[in-house]
Amino acid sequence: MRLSHRKTQQQVNLTKRILITGGAGFIGGHIAELLLTQGHQVVAVDNLATGKQQNVPDGAQLVIGDVSDSVVLESIFETGIDAVMHIAGQASISLSFANPAADLNTNTLGTIRVLQACLKHKVPRLLFASSMTIYGANPVTPTPETEPANPISYYAITKYAAERYVHATALRPDLDFNFNVTSFRMFNVYGPRQSLTNSYQGVFAIFVGNVLRGEPIRIYSDGEQARDFVHVTDVARAWVTALDNPSSYGQVINLGTGQPTSVNELADLVLAAFGHTRDTYPVEYRTAQAGDMRVSAADIHLAQSLLGWSPQVAVNDGMAETIAWARQISQSIK
Numbered sequence: 001m002r003l004s005h006r007k008t009q010q011q012v013n014l015t016k017r018i019l020i021t022g023g024a025g026f027i028g029g030h031i032a033e034l035l036l037t038q039g040h041q042v043v044a045v046d047n048l049a050t051g052k053q054q055n056v057p058d059g060a061q062l063v064i065g066d067v068s069d070s071v072v073l074e075s076i077f078e079t080g081i082d083a084v085m086h087i088a089g090q091a092s093i094s095l096s097f098a099n100p101a102a103d104l105n106t107n108t109l110g111t112i113r114v115l116q117a118c119l120k121h122k123v124p125r126l127l128f129a130s131s132m133t134i135y136g137a138n139p140v141t142p143t144p145e146t147e148p149a150n151p152i153s154y155y156a157i158t159k160y161a162a163e164r165y166v167h168a169t170a171l172r173p174d175l176d177f178n179f180n181v182t183s184f185r186m187f188n189v190y191g192p193r194q195s196l197t198n199s200y201q202g203v204f205a206i207f208v209g210n211v212l213r214g215e216p217i218r219i220y221s222d223g224e225q226a227r228d229f230v231h232v233t234d235v236a237r238a239w240v241t242a243l244d245n246p247s248s249y250g251q252v253i254n255l256g257t258g259q260p261t262s263v264n265e266l267a268d269l270v271l272a273a274f275g276h277t278r279d280t281y282p283v284e285y286r287t288a289q290a291g292d293m294r295v296s297a298a299d300i301h302l303a304q305s306l307l308g309w310s311p312q313v314a315v316n317d318g319m320a321e322t323i324a325w326a327r328q329i330s331q332s333i334k
C-alpha cells in the first residue's frame with residue numbers, strides 16, 4: 001500500500017488514513033473531528049450539495065467532488081486509503097420523491113463507485129451510513145436488525161440497495177483480500193452543526209430554524225408519529241469505536257436510543273425553549289408526506305453487545321445544548 005504521508009512504523013500500526021465521503025456534512029464532520037483527535041489522517045470528499053466547508057475540521061483535507069465520479073475517487077484512493085467511512089448521501093425523503101434519479105445516483109450508484117474503488121485498491125475496511133428508514137412500515141418497535149426491511153420511501157429503497165451492495169460485495173468469493181464492512185442503520189441524528197436552513201431534512205433542526213426566524217412550524221400528519229433522536233456525538237463514537245473492532249465486521253447495527261419522541265412532543269420541547277407553546281406560536285398541521293413512517297425506535301442491544309456502545313446524551317440535554325448552539329450562531333450571523 002502506498003502512503004502519501006511519511007509515518008513512523010508505530011504510527012502505521014496505530015493510525016490510519018481514512019476517507020470520509022460526505023465529510024463536509026453534519027455527521028461526517030463530527031466523525032472527522034473525532035478521528036483526528038485519535039491521531040488518524042482524514043480525507044473528506046464532498047460535492048457540497050448540503051455540506052459546508054466549515055464542517056470539515058482543521059487538519060482534514062477536503063476534496064470537492066462527486067462520490068459517483070470514479071475519476072475523483074481514483075485521485076483519492078491512489079494516494080493510499082486504509083479505511084473508508086461512506087457517509088455521502090442525499091438524505092431527504094421528500095427530495096427522493098421529487099428527484100428519484102438524483103437520489104439513486106448519489107445513494108446507490110455512488111456506493112457502487114466507492115465499492116469499486118475499494119476493490120481496486122484492496123482497501124480492507126468500509127463503514128456505511130445506512131438508515132432506519134429501510135424498516136419502513138414495520139410495526140415492531142423497538143426494531144431489531146433482524147426485522148425484515150420494508151422501505152416505503154424512494155430514499156429508503158436507494159439506501160437499502162446500497163447497504164446490500166456493501167454486504168454482498170464483502171461476501172464475494174472471488175475477492176483476494178479481506179474486505180470488512182459494517183453498516184449503521186442510524187435513526188434520527190441531531191446535534192450542533194445540523195443545518196438550520198435546510199427545510200428538507202432533520203425535523204428537529206428544521207423546527208429550531210423555524211422558531212429562530214419567526215416562521216410557523218409545519219407538522220405533517222397529526223404529529224403523533226414518533227422518531228428516535230440520537231445525538232451526533234454518540235453516533236460518531238459508535239463509528240470510531242467500530243473502526244478497528246472485528247466483532248462489527250459484516251454486521252448491520254442500529255444506532256438510536258430506543259426512546260421514541262412524537263413530533264408534537266418535539267415541537268413542544270423546541271417551543272418551550274423559546275418561551276412558547278403550541279397555543280402561543282403558529283403551528284400548522286398539513287397532510288402526511290409520502291414515505292413518512294408512523295413510529296420508529298431502535299432496538300440497540302446489538303450495538304451494546306458488539307461495541308459496548310450505548311447512547312450517553314439524554315434527549316432533553318442534547319436538544320437543550322443544540323438549541324443553545326443554534327441561538328448562539330444565529331446571533332453571530334445577525
Ligand SMILES: NC(=O)c1ccc[n+]([C@@H]2O[C@H](COP(=O)([O-])OP(=O)(O)OC[C@H]3O[C@@H](n4cnc5c(N)ncnc54)[C@H](O)[C@@H]3O)[C@@H](O)[C@H]2O)c1
Binds near residue numbers: 024051
Ligand atoms: N441525519 C440523520 O438522521 C441520518 C439518519 C440515517 C442515515 N443518514 C445518512 O447519513 C449520511 C449523512 O447525513 P447528514 O445528516 O450528515 O446529512 P448531510 O446532508 O449533512 O450530509 C451528507 C453529505 O453528503 C454530501 N453529498 C451529497 N451528495 C453527494 C455526492 N453526490 N457526492 C459527494 N458528496 C455528496 C453533502 O454535501 C453532505 O455534506 C447520509 O448518507 C444520510 O442518508 C442520516
